[in-house]
Amino acid sequence: MLSGGVGAARFLQGVTAVVPPADVTAIGNVGDDLEIYGLHVSPDLDTLLYTLSGWNDEQKGWGVRGDTARALERARELGAPAWFWLGDLDIGLHLARTERLRRGEPLSLVTVGLAAALGLELQLLPCTDDRLRTILATDVGELEFQTYYVARGHQDRVLGIRFDGAEEARPAPGVLEALSGAEAILIAPSNPLISIAPILAVQDIREALAARSAPCVAVSPIVGGAAIRGPAADMLISMGHEPSPVGVARLYGGLIDALVLDRADADLAPAVEELGVRAIVVDTIMRDPAARAGLAREALGAAGLLVS
Amino acid sequence: MLSGGVGAARFLQGVTAVVPPADVTAIGNVGDDLEIYGLHVSPDLDTLLYTLSGWNDEQKGWGVRGDTARALERARELGAPAWFWLGDLDIGLHLARTERLRRGEPLSLVTVGLAAALGLELQLLPCTDDRLRTILATDVGELEFQTYYVARGHQDRVLGIRFDGAEEARPAPGVLEALSGAEAILIAPSNPLISIAPILAVQDIREALAARSAPCVAVSPIVGGAAIRGPAADMLISMGHEPSPVGVARLYGGLIDALVLDRADADLAPAVEELGVRAIVVDTIMRDPAARAGLAREALGAAGLLVS
Numbered sequence: 178m179l180s181g182g183v184g185a186a187r188f189l190q191g192v193t194a195v196v197p198p199a200d201v202t203a204i205g206n207v208g209d210d211l212e213i214y215g216l217h218v219s220p221d222l223d224t225l226l227y228t229l230s231g232w233n234d235e236q237k238g239w240g241v242r243g244d245t246a247r248a249l250e251r252a253r254e255l256g257a258p259a260w261f262w263l264g265d266l267d268i269g270l271h272l273a274r275t276e277r278l279r280r281g282e283p284l285s286l287v288t289v290g291l292a293a294a295l296g297l298e299l300q301l302l303p304c305t306d307d308r309l310r311t312i313l314a315t316d317v318g319e320l321e322f323q324t325y326y327v328a329r330g331h332q333d334r335v336l337g338i339r340f341d342g343a344e345e346a347r348p349a350p351g352v353l354e355a356l357s358g359a360e361a362i363l364i365a366p367s368n369p370l371i372s373i374a375p376i377l378a379v380q381d382i383r384e385a386l387a388a389r390s391a392p393c394v395a396v397s398p399i400v401g402g403a404a405i406r407g408p409a410a411d412m413l414i415s416m417g418h419e420p421s422p423v424g425v426a427r428l429y430g431g432l433i434d435a436l437v438l439d440r441a442d443a444d445l446a447p448a449v450e451e452l453g454v455r456a457i458v459v460d461t462i463m464r465d466p467a468a469r470a471g472l473a474r475e476a477l478g479a480a481g482l483l484v485s
Numbered sequence: 486m487l488s489g490g491v492g493a494a495r496f497l498q499g500v501t502a503v504v505p506p507a508d509v510t511a512i513g514n515v516g517d518d519l520e521i522y523g524l525h526v527s528p529d530l531d532t533l534l535y536t537l538s539g540w541n542d543e544q545k546g547w548g549v550r551g552d553t554a555r556a557l558e559r560a561r562e563l564g565a566p567a568w569f570w571l572g573d574l575d576i577g578l579h580l581a582r583t584e585r586l587r588r589g590e591p592l593s594l595v596t597v598g599l600a601a602a603l604g605l606e607l608q609l610l611p612c613t614d615d616r617l618r619t620i621l622a623t624d625v626g627e628l629e630f631q632t633y634y635v636a637r638g639h640q641d642r643v644l645g646i647r648f649d650g651a652e653e654a655r656p657a658p659g660v661l662e663a664l665s666g667a668e669a670i671l672i673a674p675s676n677p678l679i680s681i682a683p684i685l686a687v688q689d690i691r692e693a694l695a696a697r698s699a700p701c702v703a704v705s706p707i708v709g710g711a712a713i714r715g716p717a718a719d720m721l722i723s724m725g726h727e728p729s730p731v732g733v734a735r736l737y738g739g740l741i742d743a744l745v746l747d748r749a750d751a752d753l754a755p756a757v758e759e760l761g762v763r764a765i766v767v768d769t770i771m772r773d774p775a776a777r778a779g780l781a782r783e784a785l786g787a788a789g790l791l792v793s
Binding site: 212213214215216217245247248249250251252253254255256257258265266268269270271272273275276277279290291294295 | 565573577580
């Protein structure tokens with residue numbers, strides 16, 4: 178599964194509920210990563226780690242449930258620019274990650290280690306061990322991703338997106354093997370422009386997906402013209418795309434065989450199919466574990482798995 | 486005042502109780518600094534900051550009173566080598582420092598900012614903004630300072646000491662001005678070999694001290710053949726020095742005019758004076774604020790201040 182953050186984490190919960198977790202590889206976005214206060218933070222990978230290990234703050238979608246912020250509040254009192262929230266337990270994970278990176282371990286090995294320490298059986302990999310950063314061109318100038326998203330509350334109009342470092346980035350070890358060996362490839366209901374596109378910006382990953390032998394099924398993160406979460410719909414519009422499953426299917430042109438879309442968009446199924454993409458119309462809102470598992474079953478079914 | 490960690494902090498409490506804190510400049514050791522988990526930690530500067538602001542854990546001597554270790558315990562669970570204890574509030578200070586250093590601010594400016602945020606009136610400066618690290622040659626090989634001190638519990642025999650970076654290190658802004666403009670210069674009761682020597686390893690500081698116009702008074706950290714705290718006595722012996730005020734006076738040869746020593750060592754006063762150093766025999770154990778102020782009064786009096 179190609180994965181962004183919160184939506185991907187919930188979908189992945191569903192997938193690992195219906196197939197053995199050890200059979201699943203999640204390939205995560207690192208375009209949102211940042212170094213802050215000296216710590217290396219990988220927000221999307223962390224959301225996957227926290228959600229799948231049950232540590233997550235389900236209400237916020239990110240961070241650790243019940244976490245305190247003693248360190249951050251102290252840093253703020255001492256004049257630090259504390260716009261990026263970090264809880265104490267969360268900092269513990271960043272300390273562990275940063276120390277291993279500083280010792281020269283690649284991010285993929287560190288991530289596998291953190292997943293193992295959290296008792297996860299699935300394979301969680303960053304798309305690349307190289308530096309890859311999402312930079313947004315907006316009406317107030319170029320912004321690093323977290324400046325746009327967190328510091329400025331994703332209010333700015335996005336006019337362009339680039340992935341700094343993508344040209345030189347190589348897939349992390351295991352990524353191409355997972356794609357070539359997969360029985361099914363899923364693209365999570367994540368923002369196609371800023372969660373999935375950074376992964377596809379690694380050329381060898383895009384090429385492996387284009388040359389896939391397994392079916393690839395995406396789940397639309399857009400329902401009824403809006404994003405379930407985050408700025409995807411506004412961003413699609415300002416970037417000249419249709420904020421609908423049709424727009425999503427076009428963005429994934431040549432890379433997916435089927436798109437799962439919500440019943441609210443059932444009338445758009447023919448337009449999706451005209452693009453050569455099979456449209457699977459189901460309930461896609463993942464409000465509880467049963468709904469997450471149900472959506473996973475539909476997506477995997479569309480990929481030819483779980484069919485009795 | 487040239488300052489190490491815990492002993493210096495207690496002595497500095499005394500000094501700022503008897504003269505206006507705004508008239509005091511503490512020049513701190515950075516040879517013990519380390520980068521750990523991505524954070525820049527300055528243990529001696531932190532001990533001064535914490536002690537003078539009243540945050541300190543008086544019993545341990547270092548760290549923040551009542552601090553928790555949620556982040557560090559989590560990091561440890563996730564496989565981090567958590568040999569260096571960091572409390573959550575403590576991490577807050579390290580986050581604030583590290584972020585400012587990462588933005589290109591020199592350590593001296595960051596330290597002044599932290600002291601101001603903590604409401605301190607004295608001027609606290611690192612001896613240098615450049616990288617300077619204490620490296621110990623021991624019977625188990627060369628060790629970085631914190632590896633020797635914390636990770637291995639200062640059990641190894643010290644055969645040599647060097648200060649990596651000292652040759653290129655320049656005094657931090659304000660240090661030479663403080664020394665040349667001082668009415669009195671004090672050397673805190675800190676380990677001469679690993680707390681004060683790194684400061685003196687910055688050549689311009691040593692030269693400024695040698696060429697001083699103000700009297701310089703040191704306080705012996707060795708009482709009755711032992712250190713009040715830490716491995717100073719064993720280290721003096723293994724490095725071929727006498728573990729006594731006489732050995733301390735010899736190490737500061739040419740740099741001090743008087744040495745304050747404890748009544749327990751009164752019999753050594755003549756030997757100190759034979760070195761051309763005036764010996765001031767008083768109670769030097771700083772068990773409470775009154776004792777700290779009393780010792781400060783003696784040292785400042787020996788320097789010709791506070792004399793009515």
